Amino acid sequence: MPLSDAAVAVRPRSPWEAVDLGVRLAQRHAGLLLASWALLTVPLLAVFSLLLWRYPSVALLLFWWLKPAFERLPLHILSRALFGATPTLGQALRAWPGLLRGELLASLTWRRFSLSRSFTLPLLQLENLRGQARRQRLDALGRRSGVARWLTLLGIHIELLLWTGLLVLIYLLLPTDFASESSWLALLLRPPEEWLWLEHLSNACYALVLVVWEPIYVACGFSLYLNRRSELEAWDLELAFRRLLERLGQASLVLLLSLGLWLPHGAVLAQETEQTAMPVSLAGSATCLLPSEDNPGPQAPRLTHQPLDSQQARREIQALLAAPPFHRVEERIDWGWSAADEPDAPPLIRTPAWLQGATAVIEVLLWALLVAGLALLAWRYRDWLRLFAVRGQTAREADAAPPAQLFGLAVDPRSLPDDLPASVEQLWAVDPRAALALLYRGLLSHLLHQRRLPLRAAHTEGEVLVLLQGLDDPALDAFARRLLDAWQALAYGSRPPPAELGPELCDAWRQLGLNSRAQAGVAP
Amino acid sequence: MSEESSLPLDGEPAAATPQPATETAASQLQRATQLVQALREELGKALIGQQTVIDDVLCALLAGGHVLIEGVPGLGKTLLVRALARCFGGQFARIQFTPDLMPSDVTGHAVYDLASEQFKLRRGPVFTNLLLADEINRAPAKTQAALLEVMQERQVTLEGNALAVPRPFMVLATQNPIDQEGTYPLPEAELDRFMLKLRMDYPAHAEELELVRQVTRSARSDMLEVTALRPLLRERDVPVLQKICAELPIDAQVLDYAVRLVRATRDWPGLVFGAGPRASIALVRCARARALLRGGEFVTPDDLKACAPAVLRHRVRLAPELEIEGQDVDRVLAQLLDQVAAPRS
Incomplete structure (x- = not known):
């Protein structure tokens, strides 16, 4: 299997171009890839379905979980086909069990959810790397596996799209009478056992989708891997030299090697991985040139008998490279967080003391300005604030102590005479208006302090009566009505009260036992 | 109602007119109160469940003011005015305000008479005692302003002549509260000329029940009859009542x-x-x-x-x-x- 027979033109590509190459690769070997995948997976799914007939979801999950194991088959085919050694279908299928050996458990457990699966599989399968070596190799290769992750995400969506598309296609191809809503509803309303086959059908669709997509996915991952290697190890150059070698014959081998293989370009990048650089499947072949153990390497002193030996030349080269135009010092100033990271670093500009004082003053001024602004705002809208604050307080007002002064009258109990009816009777003869006012005050005082009636300055006589009705005391109500009628007639209509009204009201007052001075707080 | 009306009102209409020489102010006041109460009850028969609105409209009538009534359609705004006009016995005119109503449609205008070869004044509907301006906010401000003079001065100037409208004169305007398409809000000057703006609300359950019972018993399609109401008040009684009220x-x-x-x-x-x-x-x-x-x-x-x-x-x-x-x-x-x-x- 000569390496120079590579079926693809190996050259450094952008990762997405490499993915494109993978698609072309899968396309070229589509028949073999699809057939091998189908022959491998479809019977397996059938077996799962039969074993887990009552649990179609579990069967599907199991099938899905085993995908990394299946993916080794297309990779095997592709790696052979790359250099023209395409296996037959039988060969590939027979090789599959052997391929499962390398770290299958890891692939199916903790690496199952790795998004760069397609990219790292060749490492495992073709380079046959394990443990520490694999990790080092991944470090060298895997710094740009972003596209591989995107490829997996893309793959998930493509799978879902194709899957739903296939299901919808099946639905669309159903005869109309069967596809009518009622029959579907009737079907879905039946016990779940009766539509298990539907789920198995959808599982089968998924398997079909994988037949198409998975080989492409593996091929894309493989080509990403190839691309990364040709970037790091100058594979393209190596293959070009090999072709030259074949054309010119063995004689020129030494010349070619001294000219080409030890160029710093590929060697520097691939230094740490040279020993295992080739795919395992290729490493055994006669034409695969690996660096020999006794090779002195680029660092060894050479040309020691020349006027300019390699060491000196190297030093001169280094000096040349360190000077312009190869070495350029560029200064850039960027914004960054410095104070938090380096607490001990001295400030770039030392602030003068007077400036610090000024900033303190300015800070105080700004705060004062803010406070003043808020105060001004509050003053500007004081009416609003009062209105809404008062509205909120109305509930609490009922519990507050009743006011001493109300309606322009002194209604505090202490301002009233001890024996109110007696005072009224005395006043009645000389000044009926004052007598009525005294009675009215007494009544209001009683209502406010004993009955806790929430009277306010805005209440008119009529409203006082309405509030009184709420107390459910007919005797008091009748008394108040007589009193207030007389009061209104006197105050607003200038109609003097009848002479007999005074003593009657006083009697009623005594009968009701009204006493605004009672401290017990219990009214009859 | 019959015992009410057997008081000085209907049987002997002249009794309502004051005779200051013989009657004391107190009895005059008493009669006026009785008359107004009777009117109130009579209106209550026509417009069920809107007693506060009736009271307010009567207040405006007694105080010589105009009323703007706001309420959703179908609450009996127009019915109230018709009933008032009926009880009152005066002239009643109604203007349906529409977007294309012109001021001259309200106040009147001069027309050329071919026979006499002269211009004749044709008086508009404002020359009445009780004017119902229905949906007043449907007319543009130009037409609404035609009412300004007559509402304040109680006169209309046509062709340079100031013509007094009959007394009593009262405008009852209605408008819908909902901001609808094609309405023009009344200007402040116009609003200020209305003594009261009343809000008509839906009647209470019991009253609506009674209303539905009465309307469905009526021969007319969907409205209460006002023909059954008796005219309790004559045109010339109203200024007297207004005078008593003002005193x-x-x-x-x-x-x-x-x-x-x-x-x-x-x-x-x-x-x-x-x-x-x-x-x-x-x-x-x-x-x-x-x-x-x-x-x-x-x-x-x-x-x-x-x-x-x-x-x-x-x-x-x-x-x-x-x-x-x-x-x-x-x-x-x-x-x-x-x-x-x-x-x-």
């Missing part, structure tokens, strides 16, 4: 209360602008009418307070902040009434 005594404190209420609206937080002196005048007149309606011999602060919302609500403007909050004028006015001290001595 009702009002105490200085109550007068002061009215002025204080109106002045409070001018710097009340939540109101952009308050009511003018016309509001104080209307408030006092309306309180007098309400006292008469109540049967009182003098005006109390309660009378004043009861009609204050109707007098003030169209004369103040709510602050935009409160409008955004979803408050309405009535609520702010209730707060105001709740904080201005009532008079005491």
Whole structure:
């Protein structure tokens, strides 16, 4: 299997171009890839379905979980086909069990959810790397596996799209009478056992989708891997030299090697991985040139008998490279967080003391300005604030102590005479208006302090009566009505009260036992 | 009703007209009260479940003011006016305000008479006692302004001649509260000329039940009959009633209360602008009418307070902040009434 027979033109590509190459690769070997995948997976799914007939979801999950194991088959085919050694279908299928050996458990457990699966599989399968070596190799290769992750995400969506598309296609191809809503509803309303086959059908669709997509996915991952290697190890150059070698014959081998293989370009990048650089499947072949153990390497002193030996030349080269135009010092100033990271670093500009004082003053001024602004705002809208604050307080007002002064009258109990009816009777003869006012005050005082009636300055006589009705005391109500009628007639209509009204009201007052001075707080 | 009407009203209409030489003021007042009460009950038969609106409309009639009634369609605004016109016995005219109504359609205009080869004045529908301006906000401001002069001066100037409208003259305008397409809000000057703005609300359950029962019993399709109502009041009785009403005594404190209420609206937080002196005048007149309606011999602060919302609500403007909050004028006015001290001595 000569390496120079590579079926693809190996050259450094952008990762997405490499993915494109993978698609072309899968396309070229589509028949073999699809057939091998189908022959491998479809019977397996059938077996799962039969074993887990009552649990179609579990069967599907199991099938899905085993995908990394299946993916080794297309990779095997592709790696052979790359250099023209395409296996037959039988060969590939027979090789599959052997391929499962390398770290299958890891692939199916903790690496199952790795998004760069397609990219790292060749490492495992073709380079046959394990443990520490694999990790080092991944470090060298895997710094740009972003596209591989995107490829997996893309793959998930493509799978879902194709899957739903296939299901919808099946639905669309159903005869109309069967596809009518009622029959579907009737079907879905039946016990779940009766539509298990539907789920198995959808599982089968998924398997079909994988037949198409998975080989492409593996091929894309493989080509990403190839691309990364040709970037790091100058594979393209190596293959070009090999072709030259074949054309010119063995004689020129030494010349070619001294000219080409030890160029710093590929060697520097691939230094740490040279020993295992080739795919395992290729490493055994006669034409695969690996660096020999006794090779002195680029660092060894050479040309020691020349006027300019390699060491000196190297030093001169280094000096040349360190000077312009190869070495350029560029200064850039960027914004960054410095104070938090380096607490001990001295400030770039030392602030003068007077400036610090000024900033303190300015800070105080700004705060004062803010406070003043808020105060001004509050003053500007004081009416609003009062209105809404008062509205909120109305509930609490009922519990507050009743006011001493109300309606322009002194209604505090202490301002009233001890024996109110007696005072009224005395006043009645000389000044009926004052007598009525005294009675009215007494009544209001009683209502406010004993009955806790929430009277306010805005209440008119009529409203006082309405509030009184709420107390459910007919005797008091009748008394108040007589009193207030007389009061209104006197105050607003200038109609003097009848002479007999005074003593009657006083009697009623005594009968009701009204006493605004009672401290017990219990009214009859 | 028959025992009411056997009082001085219907059987002997002349009794309602005052004879100052023979009758004392007290009995005159008593008769006026009885008359108004009878009118109130009669209107209550036609318009069920809107007693407060009837009271307010009667107040405006007694106080010589105009009324703007706001309410959703179908609450009987027009019915009320028709019933009032019927009970009142005066002339009644109705203008349906439409977007293409012209001022001359309201006030009248000169037409050329071919026979006499002269211009003749053709009087518009405003020359009446009771004018119903239906859906007044459907006409543009130009037409609405045609009512300004007649409402304030009670005269119409046509072709340079000032023509007085018959007395009593009262405008009852209706409008729908919902902001609809093709309505023009009334300008402040026009609003200020209405003594009261009434809000008609849905009747209570029991009253609506009674209403439905009566209407469905009627032969007419979907409205209450007003033909059954008896004319209780004649055209010339109304000025007399208005005079009695205007002479009702009002105490200085109550007068002061009215002025204080109106002045409070001018710097009340939540109101952009308050009511003018016309509001104080209307408030006092309306309180007098309400006292008469109540049967009182003098005006109390309660009378004043009861009609204050109707007098003030169209004369103040709510602050935009409160409008955004979803408050309405009535609520702010209730707060105001709740904080201005009532008079005491």
